[in-house]
Amino acid sequence: MTLPFWLEALIAALLLLGAIVAALGSLGLARMPDFYMRLHGPTKACTLGVGCTMLGSLLYFSFSGEGFSVQELLITLFLFVTAPVSAHMMARAALHRRVRPEEQTRLPPRGLDPSQEPESDSSGASQR
Amino acid sequence: MIDFVLPIALGLFSLSLLMNLYRLLKGPDVLDRILGLDTLNINAIAVIVLAGIYMDSRLIFEAALLIALMGFVGTVAMSQYLVRGDVIE
Numbered sequence: 076m077t078l079p080f081w082l083e084a085l086i087a088a089l090l091l092l093g094a095i096v097a098a099l100g101s102l103g104l105a106r107m108p109d110f111y112m113r114l115h116g117p118t119k120a121c122t123l124g125v126g127c128t129m130l131g132s133l134l135y136f137s138f139s140g141e142g143f144s145v146q147e148l149l150i151t152l153f154l155f156v157t158a159p160v161s162a163h164m165m166a167r168a169a170l171h172r173r174v175r176p177e178e179q180t181r182l183p184p185r186g187l188d189p190s191q192e193p194e195s196d197s198s199g200a201s202q203r
Numbered sequence: 204m205i206d207f208v209l210p211i212a213l214g215l216f217s218l219s220l221l222m223n224l225y226r227l228l229k230g231p232d233v234l235d236r237i238l239g240l241d242t243l244n245i246n247a248i249a250v251i252v253l254a255g256i257y258m259d260s261r262l263i264f265e266a267a268l269l270i271a272l273m274g275f276v277g278t279v280a281m282s283q284y285l286v287r288g289d290v291i292e
Contacts, residue, residue, distance in 0.1 A: 087208040090253070094212035097246060101219035104226050104242055110234055113226075117242035121219075125249045128212070132252045135205070136261060146264035150248060150271055157275040161241060164282035169234050171286045 082138060089131030097124030109177035110169055118162040126151055205256070213253050219246045237281050244274030 078086075100123075103116025129151040136144040176183045223246060227239035251267040280290050 083204050087204045090205070090212045090256075091208050093249070094215035097249060098215045098219045101222040101242060101246065104239065105222040110232060110238075113235065113238060117223075117238065117245065121242055121245050125245055128249045128252060132256055135256055139259075141261070144261060144264075146261065146268060147252065150252075150264070150268055153268070153271050153275075154245065154248070157271075158245075161275055161278040161282070164279050164286075165234055165238055165241075168282040168285040169232075172232070172234065174232050174234060 093124045093127030
């Protein structure tokens with residue numbers, strides 16, 4: 076492979092940055108105490124990390140002599156369009172199912188105040 | 204330099220896959236499992252692309268595109284099922 080040095084350094088930096096950011100997002104998914112907090116990690120950090128990895132792969136395959144590589148561009152565009160949509164759907168389903176927020180949440184979602192436990196439980200039971 | 208960075212990136216992504224699997228198996232609510240599955244899909248796409256760089260071939264990127272499509276459809280269908288009770292009326 077006859078890539079110039081600066082391009083190889085750029086690709087390596089993009090791959091490493093993408094892997095680190097995606098690992099941080101998955102760590103947030105594994106360690107956060109609450110569903111509404113856990114939703115933040117993957118939908119933002121993992122999308123950025125996978126986007127960086129795709130950009131590095133696109134540069135690598137575009138400059139290695141086989142012409143412009145379209146698949147990475149398609150995957151990146153598709154991920155960037157669909158990640159907010161799926162996150163919105165999951166958050167809406169969580170509000171509908173009345174998933175409990177954590178105890179110390181300031182301004183919890185309407186009807187999900189942890190201090191009013193029995194009231195919201197009865198309304199949740201009547202909604203099903 | 205890419206040959207040096209590639210195993211590190213693959214190891215970090217494998218660590219992310221393990222953490223997503225932990226959330227998928229443990230998750231207290233159904234939605235935690237759905238979120239873990241969605242993140243597992245996204246990280247699997249990145250692992251496939253890194254394997255494509257490692258093998259120096261572009262043949263398996265269509266599989267990544269297919270996994271992205273099916274993962275999105277599955278996530279939306281499961282969330283919609285939890286909200287409404289059915290997917291297509």
